[in-house]
Amino acid sequence: MLGWGLAVAASATGCGNDPAPGAAPEPALEIPGGYLETGSFLSEAMGAGDVRYAISYPPGFEPGAQLPMVLELFGRGGNELIPFSRTNLALGRIQAMVIKRGMPPFAVATVNGGPTSYWHRRATGVDPQAMILDEYLPLLASKGLLVDRIALLGESMGGYGALLLAQRLGAERVAAVAVYAPAIYRTSGITAPGAFDGPEDFAAHDVMSGAARLRGIPMRIVCGTFDPFYAMTQTFARLPHEPPVQATYAEEGHSATYWRRETPAQLRFLAERLGPVSASVRS
Template identity: 40%
Template sequence: MTDRRRFLLGGAAVLAGIAGTLAACGADDTVGIVTGGTFRSRYRHAATGWTIARPAGHAHDRLPVLVALHARGGDHGAVFTNLRLDRVLADVVGSGTAPFAIASVDGGDHEYWHPRRGTDPAGMVVHEFLPLLARHDLDTRRVAFIGWSMGGYGALYLATVLGRGRVAALVAESPAMWHRAGQRVEGSFDDDADFDRHAVLPRASRLDGIPARISCGDRDGFRYVVTDLRARIRPRPAGGIEPGGHDDAYWRSQLPADLRFAGRHLARP
């Protein structure tokens, strides 16, 4: 069965098994409201935390959603505590970007956001997390993805699976990718065959037509493969090779442009 069929068939069968627990995590009249909870994922076989941030004044609106995929070693909360996505969201919406929500979810320390032995975090996103977001009054008919490092790869991979009909925009910062299986870091793929099945470069044409912003720091070891990826996609992605390394400081420097890009395309019908 192809990757696309694996993801698009049978998602409704797991909806009844999600036990999402909503809990208010924090609110600020200027930043917005952040809520979250946990469900037991049948795809990851693990308790899976999640967070939703909405801009101030839009707590009850049916907003489009940007799904945020964390880096290796992170979790759903790290994109807010380390990158302060909720505050950047407030800033860009306050300066005129159409409002949208940001939702993050646990993808495991090094599960790398693709189907593999014993876990399937990508299947969790498609068949469990997106339906959960819809039940929380977010518009998931077309979504955007953003990710950093491991999550940048995940954003690219999920976009190749869901395609133009479902993905409104894609933002990948410093995506953790390699040209060949032998270059991969330990834990990123089960084996060479797993790498070959799920590598993004050979399937880059599946990203054609999806509005994309793909960037990497000029001191980042991934800059060469990112340059290659950018050259394979049509139209050419926004972003580029920018001053910086593979770290939160660089990713924070890109966030305003990243969120404005995602918001602009989420607002389009």
């Protein structure tokens, strides 16, 4: 069971992505998304290399629009474009759908923090969190997006990363967090290969022990009961938290198809807590 769990974790972005042959189309996949801006920037925090990013604007909005923002952190083996794929989370299309159905408009941004970084500083000196906070968020602000208070979304490795980043920023900077099957491990000895640089690195970035720092941040967690992270996700969700964690479970595995079905609810949860753009910002 342990070996199967680690294998699934290592291929989170590709596990269960394809709809079954002959399956009815998902309504959200038939809705066109808005403008997807892509680009790159030079990142000192990521070893002085180019880092790619993507920003999804809702239909009717263009770069320069002043919008609240959801920052999405992808899963192990992923990149900045995978969350927008029809066979992954289809974020741009579902973003457009929930806004069309009444949610306040918001942008969704992704950035390439590395396929196996687990979204924290590594022994090599590469630091995805510093890249996000010191380089990417200022870049987004320069484009007009509202980054003083953001929402966080993430799946598997990125779900863990979203919780970890929220613990660093706290309720003043994070309006809400929504995650799918966060890659939370019980001990350093059973983590996916390369997830941590050793027991000390694991302890320094343990989201279980840092859970109290999430106080005041609304959280929604999705996980399948057949998912290798189900037990630890349940344990995390049951920790004392204010407000109480909204957890939803189904008889599913570590599957992007399942996560995609939950994405409308995840984005509504985040959009409601980000709130509408004020009149002063719109003008």
